[in-house]
Every structure is written in C-alpha cells, then in structure tokens.
Amino acid sequence: MTQNGVQPTPAGGQVRTASGVNVVLGLWLIISPWIFSYAALNGALWNSIIVGIIVVVLAGIRVANVMQYTWLSWINLILGLWIIISPWVYNYATLTGATWNSVIVGIIIAALSIWSALAAR
Numbered sequence: 001m002t003q004n005g006v007q008p009t010p011a012g013g014q015v016r017t018a019s020g021v022n023v024v025l026g027l028w029l030i031i032s033p034w035i036f037s038y039a040a041l042n043g044a045l046w047n048s049i050i051v052g053i054i055v056v057v058l059a060g061i062r063v064a065n066v067m068q069y070t071w072l073s074w075i076n077l078i079l080g081l082w083i084i085i086s087p088w089v090y091n092y093a094t095l096t097g098a099t100w101n102s103v104i105v106g107i108i109i110a111a112l113s114i115w116s117a118l119a120a121r
Contacts (some may be wrong), residue, residue: 003094011119012066015073019062022076025109026055029083031033032105036098044090051079051086062116072075073117080110 016108029052033039057077058072083106 001016007029013117014119015066016063018112018119019059019066019073020057022059022065022109022112022116023056023063025112026052026057026059029055029105032098032101036095036101038092038095038098041090041092044092047090048085051083057080058095067120070117070120073113073120077110077117080106080108080113082106083109 006114029048032052033041033045033048039045055076058076061069062072083102086106087095087099088103
C-alpha cells in the first residue's frame with residue numbers, strides 16, 4: 001500500500017523503473033562532459049548539464065507520481081532525441097566516445113520515456 005491507501009499497480013512499477021533509470025541517466029549527462037573530455041566546449045557542456053537537469057527533474061516527478069503527469073515522459077522523449085543529435089549540433093561528433101555516449105544515452109532515455117508514458121495509459 002502507498003501512503004494514500006491505494007494499491008500500486010504493475011504499470012506503476014513500470015513507470016517507476018523507467019523513470020528511475022532516466023533519473024540516473026540524467027545525472028550521467030550532467031557529469032559526462034568531464035568523463036568524455038568535452039567540458040571545454042561551452043555549448044556542449046551547458047547542453048549536457050541543462051538537459052541532464054531537466055531529465056532528472058521530469059523523471060523524478062514521474063517516479064513520485066506514477067500515474068500522473070504522463071506528458072512529462074513525452075517531454076523526456078524529445079530530450080532523448082535531442083541528446084542523440086547534439087554532438088552534430090555542438091560540433092563534438094569527432095570525439096567518438098562522447099558521440100557514442102550521447103547517442104546511446106539518448107536512445108535509452110527516449111525508449112524508457114515511451115515505456116513510462118505508455119504504462120500510465
């Protein structure tokens with residue numbers, strides 16, 4: 001039972017899992033410019049930090065409110081797609097590790113966001 005006396009649903013667990021992983025991925029986005037050595041590229045650095053913070057906040061809200069605010073997952077889908085293309089937008093696609101990191105993290109954020117959004121329907 002939850003604190004309001006409502007029994008959690010299997011869909012709630014799915015939302016919580018998907019959004020919880022997205023919280024971790026958002027945190028990873030925040031630190032990844034230093035891991036992959038593109039922190040000197042100001043636009044790319046701030047893109048990763050700002051998008052990471054937004055993903056963490058939106059996914060965190062979904063973790064706390066599993067059957068509400070489904071639209072937040074759709075916003076995280078858009079942010080995941082943005083992260084996929086950001087190496088080319090911010091000209092760090094020549095850094096292979098950073099590019100693969102952005103593509104893989106973006107794909108996972110996008111996929112988990114869809115999974116989270118559809119579970120709450």
